Amino acid sequence: MLTELKNLGLSEKEAKVYLAALELGSSTVQKIGRKAGVNRATTYVMIESLIKRGLVSSFEQGKKRFFVATHPSQLLRLIKQKEFDIQELKENLEKDLLPQLLSIHNISGDKPRVRFFEGKAGLQAMRDDFLRTTDKQIEAVYPLEDYKTIFSEKENKEYREARKKKNIFVKALYASSKNIELPYKGEHSLSISIPFKQFPLSADITLYNNKVAIASFKKTTPCGIIIENKEIANTLRMIFNLAWENALKYKKIESPAE
Secondary structure, eight states: OHHHHHHTTOOHHHHHHHHHHHHHOSBOHHHHHHHHTOOHHHHHHHHHHHHHTTSEEEEEETTEEEEEEOOGGGHHHHHHHHHHHHHHHHHHIIIIIHHHHHHHHTOOOSSOEEEEEEHHHHHHHHHHHHHTOOOSEEEEEEEHHHHHHHSOHHHHHHHHHHHHHTTOEEEEEEEOTTOOOOOOOOSSEEEEEEOTTTOOOOSEEEEETTEEEEEEOOSSSOEEEEEEOHHHHHHHHHHHHHHHHHHTTTSOOBSOOO
């Protein structure tokens, strides 16, 4: 019970004093402190705090002051208060702090901004960043088998649907060691399959806005980075276009693309 009360926001000594008062019924500070194992002065402070929370009330009888724990259902008020506080924090974040943080985040400078991501959750966060692009087209190069080892077909389908919903077109080059063709058909994409023997890709490169995302899909250590720099992104985009023109000789363009 002590742990659960602490989870509700009470300090350890507040929780001890509350449990002691709950068990004793109406009692004096001395008895409550003795039961809780807290000295008298601290017990006074804890009781005053619990009174403010609505968990303890007091009354006078003769020359003595007695304290009694309120009904345990009052603890629900603590949860409601926490919910209210969280909602208030969320609103303040969205209305005030987040715009300020984004303004700092978007400040351009000579030094590229680099972010690192680890694990499947990190690669999913990179995908989410792709979907926030303001570009109408993104470019990608990826190894098909490695891509499928991280994300399930259901997850890939959900990503494609989200991308289509945002009307983001993808132009992609992919390599398959097993000559696997893309199993799905769809709009908002063009792709070219390039020969794996000549181009054994082992990482994914995605270009969007002024960002370059590079990811490794190896099961043991999936990871990635996002580099945010206009010059780097534009230069790699030109290299992609050069590769695209060269890839046209290998195979005709397919319209199912990631």
